[in-house]
Every structure is written in C-alpha cells, then in structure tokens.
Amino acid sequence: MNTDRTLKAAPAGKLDVQAVRAQFPILSETVHGRPFVFLDSGASAQKPAVVIDCMADAMRHQYANIHRGLYWMSERTSEAYEAVRGQVAAFLNAPSHEEIIFTRNSTEAINLVAHSLGSLMKPGQAVLISEMEHHANLIPWQMLRDRSGVELRVAPITDEGDLDMEAYGRLLEDGKVALVAMTHMSNVLGTVTPAREIADRAHEAGALVLFDGSQAAVHRRTDVQALGADFYTFTGHKLYGPTGIGVLWGRRALLDDMPPFLGGGDMISSVTFEKSTWANVPHKFEAGTPAIVETIGLGAAIRWVESIGFDAIEAHEQALTAYALEKLADVPGLKVVGAPKQRGGVISFTMADVHPHDIATLLDRNGIAVRAGQHCAEPLMRRLGLHATTRASFGVYTDTHDIDVLAETLARIRDFFV
Amino acid sequence: MNTDRTLKAAPAGKLDVQAVRAQFPILSETVHGRPFVFLDSGASAQKPAVVIDCMADAMRHQYANIHRGLYWMSERTSEAYEAVRGQVAAFLNAPSHEEIIFTRNSTEAINLVAHSLGSLMKPGQAVLISEMEHHANLIPWQMLRDRSGVELRVAPITDEGDLDMEAYGRLLEDGKVALVAMTHMSNVLGTVTPAREIADRAHEAGALVLFDGSQAAVHRRTDVQALGADFYTFTGHKLYGPTGIGVLWGRRALLDDMPPFLGGGDMISSVTFEKSTWANVPHKFEAGTPAIVETIGLGAAIRWVESIGFDAIEAHEQALTAYALEKLADVPGLKVVGAPKQRGGVISFTMADVHPHDIATLLDRNGIAVRAGQHCAEPLMRRLGLHATTRASFGVYTDTHDIDVLAETLARIRDFFV
C-alpha cells in the first residue's frame, strides 16, 4: 500500500474526514491483522462514540419505563423519549411530532402501513412499486395482495437503473392505484429517485405515496413536505444510530383514519372485554414498551449527523463516489452496475470471471468489508440479468484511502483468478 | 430513617444483595436529593453494568449487519446474535434454538401469534384468556376477534386473585377453544398461575396454550416443556436486559405451519414479483434488520441472571415479599389487593382516603419509585371494584431497606392527608 490516510486531505467540502473517523471507535480495529476498511455502510452504519455513550449513560443514570410513571426517573425518561419525536419531526421537516411513529426498523414501518392502511383497501385497487425495491418494500405488499385481493403493480426501470417515468405514468392511468410505495434511493444501484415528480404524478392519479427512505435519509437532507410524501420511513441503524429503532412518518389525517396495527399497553384509550378504544396518534401505533434506550440513542445520532450537516455530508459522499467510480474503472474486468442520473454513495459491480462471493471473502482477508449477493433485491437482480453483485457503500467516515485499498486489492484478486 | 442499608444482612438465601446492588450503577443515583429507591421493576428492571458494557463493547469493537455478510465483522456479529438464540433456548429449556423468535417485546410476540396463528383460526373457534390479563394479552385477541369472527372468552378469577379453575374447565367444555392465552404471573396481583394444570386441561380440550411470561420469567426458572406450553413469551427489559428485544418461543411443528407475520429481508427463501417462498423458522418470523445489539445485550442479561441462579433469586424475592407484606400490614389504612396462593414479587395496595396518584407523587418526592394507576389491566381493575392501585414490585437488587423506607414514608403520607 502506498496510500497513507493521515497525509491525505479530505476529498471535498468542509468535512474533516479524519476528525469524523476518530469518533468511531470500531474504525481503529484490525481484521485478519489488517486495518479495518468498512465499505458496507449501506447494510448498517457504524456508531459514533456519542451514540454509544448516550445509550450507556441512559442505562447508568436515567432509566425507567416511560408513560404512566408518576416518578422522577420515569418522567425524565419519558421526556427524553418524547423529545426525540420532536427531533425526528424537525429532521424530516414533518408538520408535527405527533406524526412520528417509532418502529423497530424500516421493514416494520412499511409492514405497519401495509397492514393498517392496507386493511382499508379493496379488491379493484392497486399498490404500485418499482423493479428496484428492497424486499422490505415488496414482500409486505405481496402479502397484502394475497390477503386482500389488492393488485400489485411493478413499474419498470431503464437499463441505466432509473425509474421509467413514462411506464410509471401509464400504470397510474386507470386510477386504480391507491398507493405508490417506492424507494427514495436504491440500495443496489444507488439511484436517487425523483421523489417529487413521483409524488405529483401519484397525487394527480388519486394515489397516496410512501417513500422507503432507508438509504436516502442517510445521505441527504429529507423534507417530507417538499417531497410531497404521504408516508416516509427510515431505519436508525443506517443513520449511525442504534439497532432496534426505525421511523414511520405519515400525514396526520391519514394516521387518524388508520386502524391500529399491534395491540397492547399504551395504545389504548379505554378497555373493556367487549370493546376497546384507541389512543391518539402516535400512541395508537406504539403498543407495549418501546425501544426506549434505542430511541434516545437515535436522538443522539440525529444530533450528531446534524452537527456535521447534510451539506458537508452530501458534498463529501458525492466527491467520494465520483472518485470511486474513477478508481474502479481502472480495475481490469470490473463493470459498475447501472448509471443512474443521480447516485448516492452506493456502487454495485461485477468482475469478469470472479464470483462476488470469492471477491468478498478475499477482500475480507485483506480487512475490507463489502457486501456480495442479491442485496435483498432478488427481482432487481433478475431484471439486471445478474445472479449477484459485489457492493461497496460509503458513509460519512469513508475516505479516499478506503477506496484506494479497495481498488488495489480488487486488481490483485483479479490477477489471482486469471 | 433509622434503617441502614450497609449494616443489614441479606434477608434469606445465598444472595448477597449488596454485592448485587453494586452492579447497578443507577441505584447510586439520588432523586430530589434522596437516595433512589426503585420499586418499579415490574414495569421495567434496571440494567447491571455487564449488560450496559456488553452493548457498548459490541458497538465499539464488533458490529456489522448480520446474515448475508461474507466478512469477519459480519460473521462474528452473526455468531454473537445467533448464540443468544441458543442461550434463550437453554434458559427456557426449549427443545431447539430454532424455536426461539426475537421480537421487540412481549407485546409484539403475542401479536405475532394473534396474527399468524390467528389467520388459521375460523369463526366458531374461540380464544380463552383470563380476567387478570395485561392489555398485551387482551387487545391482540380482541383485534383478532373483530377481524376474523373468532370468539373471545374470559375465564374469571376468584376474590383472592387466583384463576377460577372450575369456571376455566367449563369454558373449555364445548371443545371450541383453539387457544388458551394466559398470564403466567399477574403484573397487578402477583399471582403465579398453575401453568401445568392450565396447559393439561387445555390440551385435553384440544386447545393450544400460550403463556405470557413477561413477569414470570424474571422471578423463577422457566421450563416450557415441564409447563406443557405451546407458546411462551417474555420481554428483555424486565429481565435486566435492554429495551427493544423480546422473545417468542413456540413448538417447532406449530411454527412451521404458521404463515409469516411481517414481510421483508431475511425472512424469504426466494422472491419473484409473482410469488415468494419463506425461509425456515425462526428466520421466517424475523423480517428486516433485527435489534442486533439488544439481542447481544439480552444474552449478557441472561448470563448475568444465570450466574446468580434462580434458586437464590426466588428465595430472595420470596423472603422479601413476605417481609414487605408484613411491613405494609402495619401501615394504617393500607390494604393489599389480592391474596393469591402463589405470589411473585409484586404487591398492589390501596390506602384509605389517599389516591394512588397522590401516593406515587409523594413517594417520589422522597426518592421512592412505585407505579400508580391501572397497570395496563383496566378490566381487572373493574373486576376488583377499584379505579387504580399503587404497586410496589421487587427485583433481585431490592433489599429490606427499600421496603422499610417505603413503609415509613407511606405512614407519613397517610398522616399528611388524614
């Protein structure tokens, strides 16, 4: 290796990558005797010390079950928990903190809508997704279709990996689509979808729109009102936050009309054996003891991300992605999958004659973590005519050194096989 | 206060309460300038340092998304996650680790069964619960009833707070009950239900049986096979573990036959837009990125509980509960609610002329945390002819000093109002 992390300047923007990296304890680990090079943030991001410490501090100094508790520890913990709702609302520019529902992850958020809004849909109506959905935004709608007779439509993508807007428009034409559920950023192609246009067309056709923001919310400022969204989901562990916590945002009027999803404590207004009535949103959708400490940790993660700022994050990741595309182009036999109009920090590729599994294992032996396989997007793989790809994905702590090591090691792996 | 914690011996058994207390950082906090006296473990337990450190260490040194990852960090994290399945299976004496499903909490575990097993039930069949259920084991069945036309039956309790076994038998007689869903320990009365007998009678009548072990699993050794259970649930945060993690155990043959609950990544075998097939249990029931760090933290909690041992825990809590019942009997006007045959470490009470809210707030001003209200068991309150109670609940770290302070302060509160 002739690249030296400490001597390199940050690639672009005002973000001081080395200062950022210093806040992630895990990035100083070694793997197989090599410095750990983490290029799988798209699957789950690492956690800065402030998030880890915030969770530990809560459990050390200020913890009790929330709501209902008439004592100091419970009131303080409830306040800390509810304050994160406000933070998330501001993070998404949602009109009200009461529209923020905490779930386990993005998957549960989408399932919640599929069950609750889904129970109001009728045969003859349709849900429209795209060819590039993660299974999390496909299977819940398939299950709804099989449960209730709602039709499931799939909007095609172009060979570049963009949503085919003409075909999308045609699929909306008959006015049967009740909900468009679409990714805001593909976890395989990196495609950032034209959310505003998708939403406008959906609304013109009388459909609601849900964006799966699991990837998008990490890389760019999200403004659910500017996007024209009706529902938006994201997941804490990809946003440098804890596992076990995700978010569903929905417009108040919709959430008010939707029946609850899970039943239990804290989501009721009154209960008899004959009949129960429900609490107001958001509590109607949060049954049982929530992921209290994880929610507080998500608050710390959002505070941390905002302290860096999305201007710097986006500039950094865009520069880095451009750098990576260039570097990878030099690796013999390597082909990047897709060329979307707008790409977040995710690059999938194939390398002639070398299977993604072999690439991933050999990269790992050199300390480099990437993902290989179908990336929970099996139908997209089929659409692309591929069985699997290798994927490198970037976070706020990724630097050009990581990319250099990746490209060099890929070239050596290729030599090893050819 | 003339009681002194450090000079008192442990009340019974081999458990060294002071040594245990030293492992809970939060117990050294002060509240309103008073030492923190925590008597709300039934709502959520505090966390020992080993659990807090285990979670922080995972995030500092060994974290990545699990399954699918072909690199060292992911493989090690997957192993750590899957190892907890084995630990939980041993903890419950379940036949196989593949029967352990991770959920957010007990509430979600019960909802999972209500949705998945519930979708196989038909009008004409019935679910049988008891009068002393927590809302978590009532609302999901009400929602199932309203969704699918299954009948909901309620077995009465005696005035002492035990399940009325004769009435229970009668409710099973017509053979329509498909599932008995019953608490293994009441969070209000402390009643430990005769699970084996409940299960045997259910099975004789052709019904399956689910136990809500949210309270029970904390206080005694649980052996799902000896209990004759078909399903068992518990929740991590009451077992000195993290929030955001719960457990459903179910018999393999039943889980195999049940359709999935949530759809998404990791729960599929193959996916096309037309049709998907499901992974084997337990993965079929775990959609999306799970609460990875919390599951690992639950493993640490179980290890910690087992290092103390349920013999010592049960002896300690039984002695403490007996001591508390005696002490509280001396408080003028105080009436303990219920007198079940077997009681875990939970005591609900009323105090003539003083409302539970006032009691809780005034106890809190003295550093003492108890719960006041309906305890997510509104129909039980109605059955008892009460609007609310005050509840003190004990954990492995509760000592006689806590009880003494509670009893003395209650007496002073009573004086203040009368």
Next chain:
Amino acid sequence: MNGAAQDLYDRQIVERARNPLYAGELPVPDLQGEGRNPLCGDRTRLDITLEGHHISQIRHRTRGCALCIAAADMLAERLGGCGLEEARAVGARFSAMLVAPDDPAETTVQKAAKRIENPPEGIPSLGGMEPLMAVRFHKARIRCVELPWVALKEALAHVRV
C-alpha cells in the same frame, strides 16, 4: 414531607381536597360536562346553572386524586358569578400556564412564578388557583388538574356567547 412536594401538596390544596366547598350536584343544571382520564379511571362531573350569560352556580362530583378534587373545587370557586366569555378565557390561561414552553435563560421556578404573578394585561387572573401551578414541574400530574377544565369545555361546548 420534603420541600418541592410541599409546593405541590400545598396546605391549601390538601385542605381543599379533604373538605371541598363546591362538591355535590345541582337539582336543575343548565349545563353539564364530564372529564375522564381513562388511564386511571378518574372523573369529574360539573353541574352549572346560568343567569343570562353568567354562571350563577357550579358544583362538581369528582372521583380522583387530591389535585383533581382541589382543581375542581377551585374552578367552581373561581368561576361562580363569572361571564361565560371570561370563564373560557380563564380556562385558556390555565391551560397555557400548564404547558408554557421553557425559557432556558430562567430557572423553571423563576419563570413560573413570574408568569403566575404578572399576567399580561387584559388576561384574567387565576385567583385562588395559583397553588395548582406547582403541577407544572410534575408533568405526569398535569392531566389531573386539567380534568375539571375538560369537563367545563364539554359543558360550554354548545353554548353560544
């Protein structure tokens, strides 16, 4: 009892809860309203008689904690003889005081004291209800003192002023 509890469980409040002055029903009420807290089973019912656009009498039947009973009784005391418009305004002020946003520059005690003692011009005073404002520092108990005001709102819901 310890300091801040004393604040909340002020002698006036505890006395009022033990010996409410306006508990009971009215034989022929012009207006009725109920406030319920389903989470704890607490409840206040108000009976109101009118003389023109003025409240002539109020009585309450309250099943609740000391704070709730005292709040109901103090409401009845404060609003007896009040115009309907003023009654609404007092309610609005009472609610606003309870949830007033925090000004980080002041201590919470300073802040509350200031707002309670110096109501902005034209805004009705809370009269004898001021001791109840200590509940601001006990968020979980706010619902208890609000309950009678929920009942009032219901009672006045269909009256045009």
Next chain:
Amino acid sequence: MNGAAQDLYDRQIVERARNPLYAGELPVPDLQGEGRNPLCGDRTRLDITLEGHHISQIRHRTRGCALCIAAADMLAERLGGCGLEEARAVGARFSAMLVAPDDPAETTVQKAAKRIENPPEGIPSLGGMEPLMAVRFHKARIRCVELPWVALKEALAHVRV
C-alpha cells in the same frame, strides 16, 4: 494474498475452479439432482449414471463461486466408481466435518487438521476434497461447498440401496 485466504483459496481449489475436470452433462443420466442457494442465485446440477449399485459417471453444471465449482468437481472425482452407500457416507462425513462442534481445548486449526487427517475407523476418507475443509473457518461460505452435496442428496433420494 494474505495467509489464511491462501488456505481457503488453495492453488488446487482455484485451479480446479478455473479448469474443472467433470463439468458438463451426461446424455442419458440415471439420476439427476439440483442444489440451489436462493440467497445468491448459485446452482449446481448433477447428472449421474449407475452400474448396478455403483456410480459410474458424474458430471456437474455449476453456476457459482470458485469454492462451489471446485467442490462440485471434487465431488464428481471422489464419487466416480463409488458404491451408493459409500457415496452417502462420504457426504455425511463431509457435512459433519463442516459443522463439527468446537473443542475449546484445541485451536481450531489443530482440531480440523486432526479430524481431517485421522478419520475414525470405518469412516470413508475425503480424498482430494480435504483442501475444502478450510471453509470451516469461513462460516458464511459453508453453504457454497455444500451445494453440490445438496444436489447429490436429491439425486439419491429415490434410490434404494
């Protein structure tokens, strides 16, 4: 490449994956089987001809990683001419070796080496397949070398021995 990767991507394995000796199909197979890994789309198909209770020939069509191709090719090599019962026994041993529980007293390398080199009496040897055993230390890749054995199991499922 770095040490332990060398172990897994042994020259023999990489060579075999690049130039498999038993790739292809048989014109009139007596038995066929397929193994699929739906998570990555990998697949092995086996064609088998029999002579009495013996396997005479095996060919495989494999779409997969180097480990999977090498494993399929080595399976075909090892089992050609084998009795059906022995083929099953080799398969059982192969699987058992892959998931052998850890003995904390030994290092994993010592342990695997021992088990591979000294199969207990009466248990068939793995022959040239031993290099594949390095996959034991790469849990996520075990599925890759097992795939051809899943195909074999399917092929033999309906044959009585």
